[in-house]
Every structure is written in structure tokens, then in C-alpha cells.
Amino acid sequence: MTILEIMERANTRDTKLVIAWIKDAFNAIQSTQRAGGKARIKKANIQKGVREYNLPNDLISIKSVSILDTDDDNKYKKIRRIIDDPIVTEDTNP
Amino acid sequence: MSYDTSRNWFYKIVGDIIHIYERMSSAKINPDTTGKMVNLDDSSVIYPSEDIPNGLRIEYTGLKDANGLGVFVNADPSSLSTDTDEDTWVNQILSNVTSPSESTHINLNSTLSLAVVDYVKAKSFERAGEIDRKEYYMREFYKKLSDNESNNRNVSMSMPVGIFSVR
Numbered sequence: 001m002t003i004l005e006i007m008e009r010a011n012t013r014d015t016k017l018v019i020a021w022i023k024d025a026f027n028a029i030q031s032t033q034r035a036g037g038k039a040r041i042k043k044a045n046i047q048k049g050v051r052e053y054n055l056p057n058d059l060i061s062i063k064s065v066s067i068l069d070t071d072d073d074n075k076y077k078k079i080r081r082i083i084d085d086p087i088v089t090e091d092t093n094p
Numbered sequence: 095m096s097y098d099t100s101r102n103w104f105y106k107i108v109g110d111i112i113h114i115y116e117r118m119s120s121a122k123i124n125p126d127t128t129g130k131m132v133n134l135d136d137s138s139v140i141y142p143s144e145d146i147p148n149g150l151r152i153e154y155t156g157l158k159d160a161n162g163l164g165v166f167v168n169a170d171p172s173s174l175s176t177d178t179d180e181d182t183w184v185n186q187i188l189s190n191v192t193s194p195s196e197s198t199h200i201n202l203n204s205t206l207s208l209a210v211v212d213y214v215k216a217k218s219f220e221r222a223g224e225i226d227r228k229e230y231y232m233r234e235f236y237k238k239l240s241d242n243e244s245n246n247r248n249v250s251m252s253m254p255v256g257i258f259s260v261r
Contacts, residue, residue: 001170001172001199001200001202001204001207001208001210001211002170002196002197002198002199002200003166003194003195003196003197003198003199003200004196004197006200006207006210006211006214007196007214009211009215010211010214010215010218011215011218012214012218015195015196018214019194021213021214021217022165022200022210022213022214023165024213024217025209025210025213025214025235026157026165026200026201026202026210027157028213028235029202029206029209029210029239030155030156030157031155032236032239038155038159038160039153039154039155039159039160040153040154040155040156040158040159040160041151041152041153041154041160042151042152042154043148043149043150043151043152044148044149044150044152045145045146045147045148045149045150046114046142046144046145046146046149046150047142047145048141048142048143048144048145049141049142049143050141050142051113051114051115051141051142052108052111052112052113053111053112053113053114053150054110054111054112055107055110055111055112055152055154056152056154056156057110058156058157058158059110059152059154059155059156060154060155060156060157061154061155062107062152062153062154063153063154063155064152064153065105065112065150065151065152065153066099066150066151066152066153067096067099067100067103067114067146067149067150067151068096068099068146068148068149068150068151069096069097069098069099069100070095070096070097070146071095071096071097071098072097072098076151077099077100078100079099079100079103079104079105080100080104080105081104081105081106081107082104082105082106082115083106085106086104086115086139087139088115088139088140088141
């Protein structure tokens, strides 16, 4: 569907404003996980003893996080999310 | 060597940072309070215990999709570029449009495009101060998002019926 078709259906004439609203709608769709089917994938190296890793700046909503299982034919396996801080036995970073 | 990662690794989101933890489990045989030797699960949470190249994979939705396409594209993503017969068809080759005009397509399927129409209507009414109409079209927007997902997942379930089950 073109921007013009959207403008005609919505009975609006301000092209720049409609383009801004379309971007907002796209953002809302991507932030709704059930509708956001067009996911991106990024990978990062895990370093021994390092807990913190940067998330991609263009991220809107996380669908899944996986860790490489090198013992099982290098398959990525989804891991669980925790809410609270766990008690870390070898905490090096307060 | 990482093993059983789906059970032994966890993550937590803190702002724009992801925290990765690993569970290290080791069984120890210790005496309990009665002096009986028992296996004790001595699991503990630690930081990643090894280097894993490309070990972390994040699947997410963003302003661009997996093909690097953003909101606006040069052709209709819901159409075919070649549609000759059953076994001769080609999808559109889409490219990004950075300066959209009225003839630019949005990078969404038909159902989601209609949802965007509702969103634009809602914003238009909000701008005019008609909040009740705005609320109506926002509901329509989210309803179409749900419709889009339900159309993608047609799942049939069948369950065996027990011989002696009475209904």
C-alpha cells in the first residue's frame, strides 16, 4: 500500500505528517511482539568473566536471547530471563 | 565447552545492557545433620566461565527487518514481480527508500497496512480533539495486529478420546 492510498483512506492531506505517523505506527507494530514477525538477529562474543554486553541501539523489542551450545553441535539455545539480581558467588563487579 | 545452555544460562535486561549469568552445578557428598552421607546440590551462579566466539545471539524487532529494510520500500511487499503460472513466480526485490513520497510503499503486508490506516485515522482525530473516535480507531489498530498474527498461525489440535470416557 502506498502512502497516497493511506492518506486517501484516512482522509488526510498533510504528507509529511502522515509519514511521521506511519513511522510511529511501524514502531508500535514492531514493539508488539506478536505482530513483529520481521525480526533481526545480532551476535556477540562472550568473554570469560564478563557479565555485561551491549544491546543493539536499534532494538525495539527482544524476541529471544540464545547462547551457543558448543557441546551440542554448535546450536543456539534460547535462555530464560530473570527479573531479580541473582546472588553471584564470584562477583567481581559490585 | 558450553553445554546444556538452555538450562544453565540466564539473562537480565538493565537499560540498554544485557547481563549474562551462568549456573555452575556441582554435586558434593557431605554429611547431613545426622551424620548420613548425602548428595547436596551445590549450584551457584557465576559470570560466563569461558570465551565463546559469537556465543550470544539476540533476536529482536527494530526499525529495520532481517533484510535491512526499513519502513519505506520501492515496491509493494505483498505482490509478486513475476507471476506466470504455478511454478514460475518471483517475489519483489525490495530496496529502502530514505526520502519517501506519496508513491512510496510501506514495508508491511496488507493487513498491517490497513492497521496503519487506522493508526493514522486515530492520530488525525486526536489532533482534532475527538478523543472518543481516536480511542475507537486505536482499538481497531490493535485488533488488526491480532488478526494478522492469527492468520499466520492456523493450528489444529486433536486429542485422543479415551475408550471409557463419557461425554
